[in-house]
Amino acid sequence: MIRAAMDLFAEQGFEQTTAGDIAERAGVTERTFFRHFADKREVLFDGSKTMAALVADTIRAAPPELSPADTALAGITSVAPLLEDGHDHSARRSRIIEANPALRERELLKLASLVEVIAEALRARGVAPLTADLAAHTAMAAFQVAFAAWVAADEPPALAACIGETAAALRAL
Amino acid sequence: MIRAAMDLFAEQGFEQTTAGDIAERAGVTERTFFRHFADKREVLFDGSKTMAALVADTIRAAPPELSPADTALAGITSVAPLLEDGHDHSARRSRIIEANPALRERELLKLASLVEVIAEALRARGVAPLTADLAAHTAMAAFQVAFAAWVAADEPPALAACIGETAAALRAL
DNA sequence: CTTCACGATGTCAGTGACTGACATCGACCG
DNA sequence: CGGTCGATGTCAGTCACTGACATCGTGAAG
Numbered sequence: 001m002i003r004a005a006m007d008l009f010a011e012q013g014f015e016q017t018t019a020g021d022i023a024e025r026a027g028v029t030e031r032t033f034f035r036h037f038a039d040k041r042e043v044l045f046d047g048s049k050t051m052a053a054l055v056a057d058t059i060r061a062a063p064p065e066l067s068p069a070d071t072a073l074a075g076i077t078s079v080a081p082l083l084e085d086g087h088d089h090s091a092r093r094s095r096i097i098e099a100n101p102a103l104r105e106r107e108l109l110k111l112a113s114l115v116e117v118i119a120e121a122l123r124a125r126g127v128a129p130l131t132a133d134l135a136a137h138t139a140m141a142a143f144q145v146a147f148a149a150w151v152a153a154d155e156p157p158a159l160a161a162c163i164g165e166t167a168a169a170l171r172a173l
Numbered sequence: 174m175i176r177a178a179m180d181l182f183a184e185q186g187f188e189q190t191t192a193g194d195i196a197e198r199a200g201v202t203e204r205t206f207f208r209h210f211a212d213k214r215e216v217l218f219d220g221s222k223t224m225a226a227l228v229a230d231t232i233r234a235a236p237p238e239l240s241p242a243d244t245a246l247a248g249i250t251s252v253a254p255l256l257e258d259g260h261d262h263s264a265r266r267s268r269i270i271e272a273n274p275a276l277r278e279r280e281l282l283k284l285a286s287l288v289e290v291i292a293e294a295l296r297a298r299g300v301a302p303l304t305a306d307l308a309a310h311t312a313m314a315a316f317q318v319a320f321a322a323w324v325a326a327d328e329p330p331a332l333a334a335c336i337g338e339t340a341a342a343l344r345a346l
Numbered sequence: 347c348t349t350c351a352c353g354a355t356g357t358c359a360g361t362g363a364c365t366g367a368c369a370t371c372g373a374c375c376g
Numbered sequence: 377c378g379g380t381c382g383a384t385g386t387c388a389g390t391c392a393c394t395g396a397c398a399t400c401g402t403g404a405a406g
Contacts, residue, residue: 019392020391029356031357032354032355034392039392040392040393067346101282104282105282109278109281130318134315134339134342134346137314138343140314141314142307145303145310149303166307169303169307170311173240173304173308191362192362201384202385202386203363203364204386204387205383205384207364207365213363349404350403350404350405351403352401352403355398355400356397356399356400358395358397360394360396361393361394361395362392363390363391363392364390365388365389365391366387366388366390367386367387369385369386369387370383370384370386371382372384373382375379376377376378
């Protein structure tokens with residue numbers, strides 16, 4: 001269904017694609033589609049739970065002496081391996097999302113949830129709430145900018161390196 | 174209609190309130206409601222265009238020697254006066270939005286649009302694209318954290334001061 | 347081998363968000 | 377006074393989503 005949805009969204013656009021269209025191409029019923037995905041947009045955001053769990057685990061396992069900002073950065077960077085291999089897929093997916101405000105909204109919500117996960121994980125390490133929020137937001141800012149650059153690149157560099165460079169540029173501000 | 178919607182959302186929740194309910198309480202038709210607001214959520218985000226314009230103007234008028242980060246911060250801080258007086262209203266509105274993911278999505282989209290406005294205004298001043306993106310995201314991070322603290326406060330301090338302090342804390346990371 | 351339980355799917359009817367087409371109505375313009 | 381125009385009402389239609397119920401395939405228990 002995920003493949004069917006991505007193909008249809010790319011071919012004819014998100015709004016022009018009905019849930020029934022996706023279901024039909026996937027060989028199931030519309031009702032079945034909605035049993036697997038909470039709504040039509042969710043079909044593009046399947047891995048987000050996995051990513052959140054990974055980020056939380058990474059932060060929990062990070063050395064205690066690491067600063068909040070560096071810990072948050074390490075957390076968000078840990079998702080890079082999940083994406084490194086699928087540059088084409090990520091680019092295709094990003095193009096679809098950028099083309100539709102409703103999908104962009106959903107992506108922003110997922111990213112905001114990730115920020116909350118990071119902040120919560122930092123607080124669990126004893127970081128002050130306000131500092132945790134700021135570090136989480138800042139790490140996410142670096143990730144977003146780095147990811148956008150990585151996705152736009154024809155010859156993809158390493159995503160993890162992109163994030164590192166972007167974070168360095170951020171510190172220079 | 175805005176008042177009717179906020180009241181109903183607060184009373185019975187966003188999902189439990191139909192567009193027809195809002196229209197009825199406001200004394201108009203459902204069709205008329207949708208002529209004024211693109212969708213049911215939009216009714217809570219009326220001033221966002223004004224804010225974006227204000228931010229863009231502020232950045233355009235900022236002294237050229239100001240650093241990108243400080244310029245972005247000045248831009249986002251310029252919306253503070255619009256909110257200072259309406260602390261109760263902001264708090265009430267925030268409570269409604271936090272209570273519903275769909276509304277949170279819309280808010281995130283508006284904030285992301287603001288980030289884009291800031292970045293674009295910085296680029297127009299000759300700031301490098303990547304730097305502009307980073308500065309815009311960072312300023313927005315400071316604003317979000319500061320605004321959350323301001324909204325949560327019982328005895329509201331000055332929002333502009335909140336943003337300044339938060340930005341200072343951010344630099345300390 | 348039969349039976350039973352259960353998870354995944356199909357079917358169907360219903361609600362509510364939105365949209366397009368058309369009619370109406372009141373203010374203002376010449 | 378007739379005409380124009382913007383705002384509103386009316387109505388029918390599409391589509392996202394949901395709840396209730398039937399069906400079916402599989403695998404465990406007897």
